[in-house]
Amino acid sequence: MNSTEKEQKINEILTRGVEEIFIKKDLEEKLRSGKTLRVKLGFDPTGAKIHIGRAIVLRKLKAFQELGHTIVFIVGDFTAKIGDPSDKLEKRPMLSDEDIQKNLTTYKEQVGKIIDLSKAEFHYNATWLSKLTFAEIAELAESFSVQQMLARRNFKDRYDAGTEISLREFLYPLMQGYDSVAINSDVELGGFDQLFNVKAGRVIQKHYGKPEQNVMVTQMLEGIDGRKMSTSWGNVINTTDEPSDMYGKLMAVRDDLIVKYLWLTTELSSDDINALDQQLKDGENPRNIKMRLAREVVALYHGAKAGEDAEADFIGTFQKGGIPEHVEEIVVENNVPIKDVLIKKEIVSSGTEWRRLVEEGAIKNAETGEIISDPFCVVKENTVLKIGKKRFVKIVI
Amino acid sequence: MNSTEKEQKINEILTRGVEEIFIKKDLEEKLRSGKTLRVKLGFDPTGAKIHIGRAIVLRKLKAFQELGHTIVFIVGDFTAKIGDPSDKLEKRPMLSDEDIQKNLTTYKEQVGKIIDLSKAEFHYNATWLSKLTFAEIAELAESFSVQQMLARRNFKDRYDAGTEISLREFLYPLMQGYDSVAINSDVELGGFDQLFNVKAGRVIQKHYGKPEQNVMVTQMLEGIDGRKMSTSWGNVINTTDEPSDMYGKLMAVRDDLIVKYLWLTTELSSDDINALDQQLKDGENPRNIKMRLAREVVALYHGAKAGEDAEADFIGTFQKGGIPEHVEEIVVENNVPIKDVLIKKEIVSSGTEWRRLVEEGAIKNAETGEIISDPFCVVKENTVLKIGKKRFVKIVI
Numbered sequence: 001m002n003s004t005e006k007e008q009k010i011n012e013i014l015t016r017g018v019e020e021i022f023i024k025k026d027l028e029e030k031l032r033s034g035k036t037l038r039v040k041l042g043f044d045p046t047g048a049k050i051h052i053g054r055a056i057v058l059r060k061l062k063a064f065q066e067l068g069h070t071i072v073f074i075v076g077d078f079t080a081k082i083g084d085p086s087d088k089l090e091k092r093p094m095l096s097d098e099d100i101q102k103n104l105t106t107y108k109e110q111v112g113k114i115i116d117l118s119k120a121e122f123h124y125n126a127t128w129l130s131k132l133t134f135a136e137i138a139e140l141a142e143s144f145s146v147q148q149m150l151a152r153r154n155f156k157d158r159y160d161a162g163t164e165i166s167l168r169e170f171l172y173p174l175m176q177g178y179d180s181v182a183i184n185s186d187v188e189l190g191g192f193d194q195l196f197n198v199k200a201g202r203v204i205q206k207h208y209g210k211p212e213q214n215v216m217v218t219q220m221l222e223g224i225d226g227r228k229m230s231t232s233w234g235n236v237i238n239t240t241d242e243p244s245d246m247y248g249k250l251m252a253v254r255d256d257l258i259v260k261y262l263w264l265t266t267e268l269s270s271d272d273i274n275a276l277d278q279q280l281k282d283g284e285n286p287r288n289i290k291m292r293l294a295r296e297v298v299a300l301y302h303g304a305k306a307g308e309d310a311e312a313d314f315i316g317t318f319q320k321g322g323i324p325e326h327v328e329e330i331v332v333e334n335n336v337p338i339k340d341v342l343i344k345k346e347i348v349s350s351g352t353e354w355r356r357l358v359e360e361g362a363i364k365n366a367e368t369g370e371i372i373s374d375p376f377c378v379v380k381e382n383t384v385l386k387i388g389k390k391r392f393v394k395i396v397i
Numbered sequence: 398m399n400s401t402e403k404e405q406k407i408n409e410i411l412t413r414g415v416e417e418i419f420i421k422k423d424l425e426e427k428l429r430s431g432k433t434l435r436v437k438l439g440f441d442p443t444g445a446k447i448h449i450g451r452a453i454v455l456r457k458l459k460a461f462q463e464l465g466h467t468i469v470f471i472v473g474d475f476t477a478k479i480g481d482p483s484d485k486l487e488k489r490p491m492l493s494d495e496d497i498q499k500n501l502t503t504y505k506e507q508v509g510k511i512i513d514l515s516k517a518e519f520h521y522n523a524t525w526l527s528k529l530t531f532a533e534i535a536e537l538a539e540s541f542s543v544q545q546m547l548a549r550r551n552f553k554d555r556y557d558a559g560t561e562i563s564l565r566e567f568l569y570p571l572m573q574g575y576d577s578v579a580i581n582s583d584v585e586l587g588g589f590d591q592l593f594n595v596k597a598g599r600v601i602q603k604h605y606g607k608p609e610q611n612v613m614v615t616q617m618l619e620g621i622d623g624r625k626m627s628t629s630w631g632n633v634i635n636t637t638d639e640p641s642d643m644y645g646k647l648m649a650v651r652d653d654l655i656v657k658y659l660w661l662t663t664e665l666s667s668d669d670i671n672a673l674d675q676q677l678k679d680g681e682n683p684r685n686i687k688m689r690l691a692r693e694v695v696a697l698y699h700g701a702k703a704g705e706d707a708e709a710d711f712i713g714t715f716q717k718g719g720i721p722e723h724v725e726e727i728v729v730e731n732n733v734p735i736k737d738v739l740i741k742k743e744i745v746s747s748g749t750e751w752r753r754l755v756e757e758g759a760i761k762n763a764e765t766g767e768i769i770s771d772p773f774c775v776v777k778e779n780t781v782l783k784i785g786k787k788r789f790v791k792i793v794i
Contacts, residue, residue: 078531078532079535081532082532082535082536129531130530130531130532132530132531133527133529133530134475134526134527134529134534134572135475135478135479135527137531137534137568138476138479138565138568139479139565141563141564141565141567141568142563142564142565143564144563144564145561145562145563145564146543146546146547146552146556146561146562146563146564146566146567147556147559147561147562149543149564150543155543159543159544162544164542164543164544165542165543165544166538166539166541166542166543167538167539167540167541167542167543167546167567168535168536168538168539169543170538170543170564170567171534171535171538175531
């Protein structure tokens with residue numbers, strides 16, 4: 001990388017997909033200093049799927065890594081083990097060491113598609129947090145005022161609404177902040193709602209006489225329908241989604257979100273994105289821009305060929321009216337209602353959603369065009385189902 | 398003690414000087430059950446003088462002790478050692494082990510005048526609090542909501558006024574509450590402003606599956622002038638005050654407070670106090686009732702004879718216009734201004750107070766009646782000073 005490329009990369013790190021940086025000037029200096037920075041990201045080892053909204057911060061980490069900085073992942077096993085505060089009745093640990101290991105594997109599989117894990121560090125925060133004494137915690141707590149905590153949006157909204165906030169929740173920023181001390185973080189990244197938590201690291205580092213990290217939170221990405229991403233609304237694209245499924249969902253992105261999706265979920269250059277943006281403004285059919293978006297994103301997670309195949313399928317299906325070449329196959333046992341299979345496989349999010357789809361006539365036999373109107377329908381032979389306008393599933397007996 | 402006496406004693410425990418009991422019915426049952434109760438009182442080992450307002454809760458403990466219950470003192474050495482939150486710059490421990498030992502001796506000397514210490518227990522809370530892990534503290538914190546904490550008067554007033562509340566302060570009730578678990582408290586006592594803290598013990602005991610203590614807070618006693626007791630206002634009577642001084646200050650109690658002082662600071666029976674109250678209502682000179690109050694209180698802390706002597710002195714002085722027999726003596730070096738001596742010995746609270754007294758002509762040579770009008774006056778020979786209407790001090794060169 002020559003110095004012009006490097007400078008360009010730094011500028012992009014500081015702007016693209018960035019919601020807020022604190023303190024931007026300091027981070028800029030650190031990035032230009034030539035020092036190898038320790039860039040921290042904490043995560044909960046819950047084993048959840050990573051959607052392309054959550055992946056924004058991972059893509060940002062990748063950019064730091066490409067500049068030669070060290071990515072340090074903090075596995076939040078401490079809070080995972082001491083139990084879920086919302087589970088008041090059973091005070092058992094939320095996750096066993098075994099669970100955490102399993103979930104970490106799941107996490108690494110997904111993150112490994114973005115970050116070069118061979119160059120990254122992973123640390124378990126129970127290593128240091130379990131050793132803190134009450135005296136030390138009380139001292140850390142002295143660094144925060146109740147007013148500061150309540151000013152945090154998440155707490156403020158709940159306080160104003162009269163919803164209970166557990167005192168325990170006030171201790172979490174202390175934990176996250178102490179992690180920064182333990183691993184000597186220079187920069188901490190977080191999602192759009194993490195500003196308060198990542199800033200806590202600065203306070204605690206200062207308390208221990210260490211240099212204060214800079215913090216960066218990335219932008220929020222809406223779901224394909226413009227609402228907040230939520231599995232129960234079916235507007236989420238996971239990084240593990242099958243190519244054709246991922247492609248199909250991206251083709252359903254609301255037109256006014258196309259450019260934001262280009263900036264936040266692809267690695268297209270600024271020049272390319274600005275050009276596509278201009279085409280849209282000049283009256284280009286949004287469908288064509290979305291095809292580009294969809295191909296790029298599928299390529300990022302499944303390789304360039306998968307992107308091209310998904311595109312070819314899409315053209316074959318929707319421009320020629322047929323069934324795509326690559327359709328997800330689901331093997332079912334005899335006499336199991338389709339409903340149960342689709343919900344189990346998370347193709348349909350709930351019984352309510354299923355009933356709505358059936359009532360709308362949105363479930364069809366893709367080969368015959370026959371609408372399935374019985375919500376308890378059982379398929380007796382191999383069938384390709386069409387769900388809504390763009391999704392296909394092959395039921396194999 | 399026969400059963401009628403015992404019943405009377407229980408009734409008195411539950412009412413006299415009591416601000417609030419939670420839950421009264423439960424405590425009543427415990428007291429009648431015949432079980433030996435563990436009655437807790439926590440204190441900070443600061444070495445401070447105990448005034449007769451703070452002694453109210455100690456007199457209440459004495460009543461429990463007379464019924465055969467076990468008094469358990471918690472020495473708050475944990476917080477004392479981890480440092481004063483208000484001292485943000487120097488993070489050193491507030492008190493050393495040696496300081497704490499010395500202060501505990503001071504405390505025991507004073508408390509020993511009220512409680513039979515040979516039958517009481519003393520425990521240091523650092524013993525258990527220093528061993529708690531972050532995981533355990535987070536669990537305890539789960540038992541409290543931020544809203545509950547902020548509802549506490551002390552916090553509410555500050556929050557409403559926009560005054561900073563450190564997160565650390567929210568952790569103190571957890572500590573005090575855990576003390577109750579550690580010593581298996583059945584009842585916890587506290588001063589009038591301690592309701593929230595003593596109630597915290599119930600929450601934490603419940604968390605650990607232990608029976609919940611009952612709590613009792615005692616009434617507040619105003620200073621002799623009706624304002625809040627404060628050393629800087631000179632309206633405080635300490636349990637260690639010399640007999641003549643104590644007697645003199647009690648004679649200055651505002652008339653409308655006499656009966657409250659009788660209830661809260663003496664061991665006179667209810668019948669006696671009600672009779673004295675009636676005398677006042679029937680037009681008796683309040684001075685005569687105050688003499689009884691003063692004699693009783695002096696007797697409690699210095700013995701019956703000291704009470705009688707102080708009374709005789711008072712009669713000799715004020716009813717015959719002379720100088721009392723027993724006058725506090727202060728030995729001073731040559732050429733030291735009286736002002737400095739009196740402030741150092743805490744006879745006058747401040748330079749401002751001293752100047753006010755001089756300006757009012759309230760400082761006199763008691764033998765000659767000469768008014769001292771020079772605020773920087775130096776005494777050259779042994780002199781009895783009269784300060785205000787009732788106090789005498791002998792300056793000895």
